[in-house]
Amino acid sequence: MMNEATLDLLLDVVERLERNITARRCPAICGLAGERDLMLSDYHYLRDDSAAERFERRAAEQARRIRALRWVIAVPMIIAVGPGASLRGRPVSNQALREGEQEAIVWTAFDPSDGIDFGIVAYTRRPNGQPVYHEPEVFTAPLASTAIAPGSTLRDVLLSEPD
DSSP states (O other): OOOHHHHHHHHHHHHHHHHHTTOOOOOOOEEEEEEEEEEEEETTTTOHHHHHHHHHHHHHHHHTTTTTTTEEEEEEEEEEOOGGEEEEEEOOSSSOOOTTEEEHHHHHEEEEETTTEEEEEEEEOOSSSSSEOOOOOEEEOOOSSSSSSSSSHHHHHHHHHHH
């Protein structure tokens, strides 16, 4: 079970992303909690894997600078359950959802006492396009079938030895 401080950070990041999605913006948002709290966002994250990696490396630099104890990264994506109950993802787009797909906020959270948690906040849309958000769900494995799952680079950089 996620501790209260990490859950609070997760809910803060998710709420910020929900407001952005409702306003038809789709940035990645990363919340860092350390000597001070810091929120970072990037609108190019879903453009390609290198843009996602650059954002996560910048977030890792900031996390080290503020001596972050915990972090959460959340990204709006289209998800579907794949073979073996794996969760596959693709960037959001203006195209209609394919059979079996779901719009969701995909998130990764880290806390030194709890380790890493992965999850989603699924959402559906009313006929007028207004999103209706579900409660956060926790998964035991990261998003599959993508070159870089949200938070992969951030996790690898922060858990490796400092340069």
